[in-house]
Amino acid sequence: MNIKMLCMGAMALTMVTGAAFAGALDDPAKMTPFYTDAGMKTMKPAEEFKAAWMALTEEDRAGMTKECGDEAIAKEHDDFCKMTKELGGAN
Template identity: 45%
Template sequence: MNIKTVCLGVLAASVIAGSALAGILDEPKMMAPFFTDKTMKTMKSDADMKKVWMKMSKKHQTAMMKECNDAAMSKPHAEFCAKMHALGGGKA
């Protein structure tokens, strides 16, 4: 095998693995309604977050809580996940 083939294989594997690691908490479309600004730095009030949560489909709620309960997936979203747990997001 030549080096070019090996490099292309490694690149392809990393692209596939990288997209597999991205979850619903990494989708701006899903997360934006919980924040007051486009940069998604400031979360909405508890009451507003609860309203957004209740309007979400059960499928999306389940996916978010699954990721929030996964230590590795939730680490970059720790503040958001803590807020969702505090609001009873897992019991919606």
């Protein structure tokens, strides 16, 4: 019985931790407004980017800013994170 509980606990922890890594920067619904193309390769001009940024909730802006603080995530979303820093983070 204890081994079963340990295995279930480990599985639950893995699911929770995995979900933590899938943040807003990997959510197409939240990221699409910042890009001109469906493949999300080309950023919108600064003025449009700022409008999309300010249209987010404070919570979303704070979460995205926090994610950009992670070196590996920031490298993967380099242009996006640079723009958020230019806007002063979670204004």
